[in-house]
Amino acid sequence: MPREVRERQMLDAAVAAFARHGYQAASMDDIAEAAGVSKPLVYLYLKSKEDLFMACVRREIRALVAAVRQGTRERGAADQQLWNGLTAFFAHTAARPHGIAVLHRARTQGEPFVQEVTAMRVEITALVTGLLAQAARDTGCDGALAEREVSGLAHALVGAAESLAEWANARAAADGDAAPSAKETAATLMNFCWAGLENLTKGARWVPGPGR
Amino acid sequence: MPREVRERQMLDAAVAAFARHGYQAASMDDIAEAAGVSKPLVYLYLKSKEDLFMACVRREIRALVAAVRQGTRERGAADQQLWNGLTAFFAHTAARPHGIAVLHRARTQGEPFVQEVTAMRVEITALVTGLLAQAARDTGCDGALAEREVSGLAHALVGAAESLAEWANARAAADGDAAPSAKETAATLMNFCWAGLENLTKGARWVPGPGR
Numbered sequence: 519m520p521r522e523v524r525e526r527q528m529l530d531a532a533v534a535a536f537a538r539h540g541y542q543a544a545s546m547d548d549i550a551e552a553a554g555v556s557k558p559l560v561y562l563y564l565k566s567k568e569d570l571f572m573a574c575v576r577r578e579i580r581a582l583v584a585a586v587r588q589g590t591r592e593r594g595a596a597d598q599q600l601w602n603g604l605t606a607f608f609a610h611t612a613a614r615p616h617g618i619a620v621l622h623r624a625r626t627q628g629e630p631f632v633q634e635v636t637a638m639r640v641e642i643t644a645l646v647t648g649l650l651a652q653a654a655r656d657t658g659c660d661g662a663l664a665e666r667e668v669s670g671l672a673h674a675l676v677g678a679a680e681s682l683a684e685w686a687n688a689r690a691a692a693d694g695d696a697a698p699s700a701k702e703t704a705a706t707l708m709n710f711c712w713a714g715l716e717n718l719t720k721g722a723r724w725v726p727g728p729g730r
Numbered sequence: 731m732p733r734e735v736r737e738r739q740m741l742d743a744a745v746a747a748f749a750r751h752g753y754q755a756a757s758m759d760d761i762a763e764a765a766g767v768s769k770p771l772v773y774l775y776l777k778s779k780e781d782l783f784m785a786c787v788r789r790e791i792r793a794l795v796a797a798v799r800q801g802t803r804e805r806g807a808a809d810q811q812l813w814n815g816l817t818a819f820f821a822h823t824a825a826r827p828h829g830i831a832v833l834h835r836a837r838t839q840g841e842p843f844v845q846e847v848t849a850m851r852v853e854i855t856a857l858v859t860g861l862l863a864q865a866a867r868d869t870g871c872d873g874a875l876a877e878r879e880v881s882g883l884a885h886a887l888v889g890a891a892e893s894l895a896e897w898a899n900a901r902a903a904a905d906g907d908a909a910p911s912a913k914e915t916a917a918t919l920m921n922f923c924w925a926g927l928e929n930l931t932k933g934a935r936w937v938p939g940p941g942r
């Protein structure tokens with residue numbers, strides 16, 4: 519069996535183990551057994567538990583970023599592009615719950631893992647900022663929607679999506695039948711934010727009443 | 731000087747040090763010096779660096795939760811109550827950037843700190859879920875807005891607020907004059923989500939076109 523196939527099997531087994539048990543508690547014996555290889559082979563290929571975890575984190579980051587890029591590749595009306603991006607994101611997080619759980623674990627494991635996840639978040643937020651800025655230009659409101667506000671909105675959207683994905687996956691883990699589908703989760707976020715964003719691109723704003 | 735005053739000085743100094751340097755790099759010598767006490771006194775009162783960090787985390791969690799509870803205490807129209815909660819939250823995060831940074835650090839420091847921050851997030855999300863459910867009942871749309879969707883919306887809102895607070899504080903740290911005020915940040919999130927939520931409470935929904 520070629521090395522890359524063996525390595526993929528090891529990473530698949532490791533992602534599942536780290537997702538289930540966490541970094542500390544996951545056992546290299548169990549990972550080797552689940553991958554159908556000997557433990558020395560895991561160490562030969564991936565060096566150490568830390569390197570194995572890092573390889574998992576990097577693989578899952580690449581997969582998530584690729585899914586979002588793919589989903590937002592096609593230019594279109596702002597709401598359609600946002601919808602495409604959200605459905606691609608939630609389809610990915612629903613299909614790879616272990617991968618998402620590994621990224622969540624990585625965020626709590628100190629350096630160097632936190633840095634990897636932070637860099638991914640910066641990359642996705644920059645992508646979303648670009649899309650929102652484009653939507654603002656398309657609708658001719660790029661003067662009204664300051665660069666600062668576009669950046670803030672992008673951060674809000676990424677935080678909301680991240681939080682919703684965790685919530686949806688927790689529901690699915692607790693009771694798969696009662697969990698929302700990826701499209702339903704995407705629709706929840708779309709309903710949460712779209713009309714707000716749409717009003718912003720039309721120059722309409724929510725204003726607090728006097729004294730509020 | 732009474733013990734509680736001394737302890738507060740130690741915690742103030744520790745929060746600033748942990749925020750600036752992180753848990754590992756913060757020095758107990760520097761914390762004692764900044765608090766104007768001897769290092770043995772810090773150990774006598776707070777036991778260990780881990781216990782000191784935990785005391786900081788718990789104090790900042792209590793302060794944040796109290797600010798949000800205070801902000802949302804008064805019943806009112808759904809948009810006003812949301813606005814009150816958001817302005818209270820961002821006023822607090824802007825006024826206590828070190829405290830917020832400590833909570834952010836705690837989330838990356840493994841157990842038992844992650845658990846404390848997770849419990850706080852659960853508490854705040856439950857509070858927000860209650861407010862959204864109340865708003866749904868007030869507008870008579872509690873049948874249309876399923877419990878599941880209200881829960882999803884609350885998670886989206888909490889994730890968005892968390893992400894925006896970090897973004898605003900990073901801006902303030904980089905260049906205080908160019909940073910948005912707490913009210914501006916609250917208005918960004920309000921504009922992001924309110925019209926969306928408002929439409930939901932009116933039964934209006936965003937729907938993808940055919941084939942999307």
